[in-house]
Amino acid sequence: MKSKITIEYCPKCHWLMRSAWLAQELLTTFEDDLLEVSLRPSEVAGRFQIILDDQLIFDRKREGHFPEAKELKQLVRDIICPERSLGHSDKK
Numbered sequence: 219m220k221s222k223i224t225i226e227y228c229p230k231c232h233w234l235m236r237s238a239w240l241a242q243e244l245l246t247t248f249e250d251d252l253l254e255v256s257l258r259p260s261e262v263a264g265r266f267q268i269i270l271d272d273q274l275i276f277d278r279k280r281e282g283h284f285p286e287a288k289e290l291k292q293l294v295r296d297i298i299c300p301e302r303s304l305g306h307s308d309k310k
Contacts, residue, residue, distance in 0.1 A: 220253035221298050224269040229259040233266055236284065240268075243287040244294060251298050270297055 225241055227233040234257070241255040260267075266278035268290065275293050276285050285293070288304075295302055 220251060221271050221294075222253050223255045223294070224258050225255065226258045226260045226265055226267045226269065228263055228265050230263055231266075234259075237266075240285070240287065240290060243291065247291050247304070248294060248298070268293075270294060273297075 223241075223244060225237045227237040237257050241257060244255050245252060264279070266284060267274060268276040268285065270293075275297065276290065278284055291304055292308070295304055
């Protein structure tokens with residue numbers, strides 16, 4: 219079964235472009251594994267979270283930073299297809 223990812227971002231903080239870029243990175247890397255990547259404007263100021271199939275996998279406040287594309291791809295891969303290589307984006 220293909221997975222769904224939701225990127226919840228704060229529109230008041232102007233994080234739509236960052237969210238769209240990360241969505242593009244995920245869709246490009248996992249095009250055969252994802253059913254959808256959706257962008258959800260948050261009603262909570264300062265929120266930036268990434269949810270994979272109802273599981274919170276990244277929270278900006280908890281982690282203290284925004285995810286880099288490489289970091290996010292590794293998180294998603296480790297859950298949906300851990301045997302897969304990410305090439306240059308893989309862990310060292």
